[in-house]
Amino acid sequence: MASIFGHAIVGYTLTNVIDSKNTKWLLIAAIFSAILPDFDIIAFRFGIPYEHPLGHRGFTHSILFAVLWALLLMFLLGRKNKLIWFLVIFLSTVSHGVLDAMTSGGKGIGFLIPFNNHRFFFPFRGIQVSPLGVSKFLSEWGVQVILSEIKYVFLPCFIILVVRFLYARLKVILYDKI
Numbered sequence: 001m002a003s004i005f006g007h008a009i010v011g012y013t014l015t016n017v018i019d020s021k022n023t024k025w026l027l028i029a030a031i032f033s034a035i036l037p038d039f040d041i042i043a044f045r046f047g048i049p050y051e052h053p054l055g056h057r058g059f060t061h062s063i064l065f066a067v068l069w070a071l072l073l074m075f076l077l078g079r080k081n082k083l084i085w086f087l088v089i090f091l092s093t094v095s096h097g098v099l100d101a102m103t104s105g106g107k108g109i110g111f112l113i114p115f116n117n118h119r120f121f122f123p124f125r126g127i128q129v130s131p132l133g134v135s136k137f138l139s140e141w142g143v144q145v146i147l148s149e150i151k152y153v154f155l156p157c158f159i160i161l162v163v164r165f166l167y168a169r170l171k172v173i174l175y176d177k178i
Contacts, residue, residue, distance in 0.1 A: 002096075002099040002100060002102075002103060002127050002129075002130060002145075002149060002153065003130040003142075003145050003146070003149060004035055004038075004130075005146070005149065006099060006127070006130075006149040006153040006154070007034040007035045007038075007095070007096050007099060008031045008034055008035060009153060009154055009157050010034050010092065010095045010099065010153065010157060011027075011030035011031040011032075011033060011034030011035075011092040011095070012027065012030070012031055012157075013157040013160055013161055014030055014034075014088055014091050014092050014095065015027045015030040015031075015088050015092070016161060016164060017160060017161075017164050018084060018087055018088050018091070019081075019084055019088060020168075021081075025077060026077075026078075026084070026085060026088055029073055029077060029085075029088075029089060029092075030088050030089060030092040031092070033069060033070075033073070033089050033092040033093040034092040034093065034095055034096055035096070036060065036069070036093060036096070037057075037060040037061045037065070037093065037096040037097065037100075038060075038096070039060065040054070040055070040056050040057070040058060040059070040060040040061070041056055041132060043055050043056060043058075044056065050107055051107065051117075051119075053110065053113045053114055053117050056106075057097075057100060057106060057107065057108065057109050057110060057119065058110045058113055058117075059110065059113045059114065061096060061097040061100060061109050061110055061111070061113075062097070062110050062111055062112065062113040062114070063094060063097075063111055063112070064113070064114065064115075065093070065113075066090050066093035066094040066097075067090060069089065069090075069093050070085075070086045070087075070089040070090035070093060071086065073085060073089045074086040074089065097109045097111055098122075099127065099153065101120055101121050101122045102121075102122050102124055102125055102126065102127045102152070103125060103127045103128065103129040103130075104125050104126070104127065104128050104129050105129030106129055107119050108120050108121050109121070126148060126151075126152050127145075127148050127149060127152050127153065128141075128144045128145045128147075128148040128149075129145070130142075130145045131145070
């Protein structure tokens with residue numbers, strides 16, 4: 001899996017790009033939703049194997065889970081801008097599996113669960129898989145994870161946010177000249 005930091009920055013970026021009003025609750029929900037699929041690691045404690053549909057990188061990493069979660073939050077929290085809530089939460093949640101499918105380890109992502117239990121990876125797998133547990137993360141392995149995420153997650157997100165900012169500023173400048 002990518003680290004919690006990599007997943008969170010994608011949720012932050014998606015919210016800032018899609019929601020021009022940048023509501024605080026949507027931002028919090030998007031960041032949480034981008035991290036949420038990894039709560040499936042609790043399955044290990046219940047003896048559920050990795051390969052099981054409810055195992056790690058299984059159902060909670062699926063497209064269906066992202067749709068259901070986005071619909072739930074849209075109806076519970078998205079009072080005014082339901083479509084924006086759905087879009088931000090869906091993309092934030094599904095982005096988790098997308099990032100994990102680009103990592104160097106694991107057994108793949110169950111994007112199509114419950115319809116198909118096949119696990120997928122993308123051809124590009126440059127993001128170092130993150131260790132489970134804080135103590136392992138505070139090691140050479142954790143440093144390699146952060147370095148790969150700076151290159152493949154943080155830097156692209158930063159560029160997207162800068163372009164979004166410059167576009168908004170340009171719009172204001174052009175609008176003021178009219």
